[in-house]
Amino acid sequence: MxxxxxxxxxxxxxxxxxxxxxxxxxxxxxxxxxxxxxxxxxxxxxxxxxxxxxxxxxxxxxxxxxxxxxxxxxxxxxxxxxxxxxxxxxxxxxxxxxxxxxxxVNYVHPSSVSKEELRTLPQIALIANFRKLTG
Ligand code: SF4
Ligand code: SF4
Incomplete structure (x- = not known):
């Protein structure tokens, strides 16, 4: 961050x-x-x-x-x-x-999520992550 x-x-x-x-x-x-x-x-x-x-x-x-x-x-x-x-x-x-x-100020930058993570992580986890950790 x-x-x-x-x-x-x-x-x-x-x-x-x-x-x-x-x-x-x-x-x-x-x-x-x-x-x-x-x-x-x-x-x-x-x-x-x-x-x-x-x-x-x-x-x-x-x-x-x-x-x-x-x-x-x-x-x-x-x-x-x-x-x-x-x-x-x-x-x-x-x-x-x-x-x-x-x-x-973002704690996690969406661009830092790899294609592999985007493909394998549950969508709900990604959405919850961005809601909590990005401005
Ligand atoms: S809400 Fe309280 S108990 Fe739960 S993870 Fe946060 S600090 Fe820990
Ligand atoms: S439980 Fe409450 S009183 Fe005890 S340290 Fe945590 S915040 Fe303070």
Whole structure:
């Protein structure tokens, strides 16, 4: 992914926008780790879900966007269901993706999909992939 947003631009609007788009109060998270413990995708993430929240709390949104976690998240909402503080982490992950994608920054470029992949992958998988990972 080629994130072209400047650091100051991200800091300025990123935290506020994440709260606005997700409707989640990430400051109520007390880092119990239940979200990460139940997340089926955390082993593939550069940083686990509870660390994404912690980085948001301390304003380190650039660090989150340098990692793959928000793109690996499968939006399964297990984390949101398990959270004892009612933090909807699935919506936070989606909000963070939207902040990038709305700047026309793609995580996956359609042209990078090979002919072989186009021939063999299920159409629904390709469509879901592009809906989630392209702006
Ligand atoms: S389960 Fe909720 S309170 Fe616990 S670390 Fe995750 S987001 Fe924070
Ligand atoms: S919504 Fe994302 S972060 Fe939450 S448990 Fe599912 S894959 Fe993990």
């Amino acid at each position: 080629n994130v072209t947003l400047s650091s100051s631009e991200l800091k300025k609007e990123g935290i506020e926008k994440t709260a606005q788009l997700s409707g989640a109060n990430f400051f109520s998270c007390y880092q119990c780790g239940k979200c990460t413990a139940g997340c089926p995708a955390s082993e593939f993430m550069d940083i686990p879900p509870h660390e994404v929240i912690r980085l948001l709390q301390i304003g380190q949104i650039e660090e989150i966007l340098e990692k793959n976690s928000i793109w690996i998240c499968a939006s399964c909402i297990t984390c949101a269901v398990r959270c004892p503080k009612g933090v909807d982490l699935a919506k936070i992950m989606e909000a963070l993706r939207q902040i990038v994608l709305r700047k026309n």
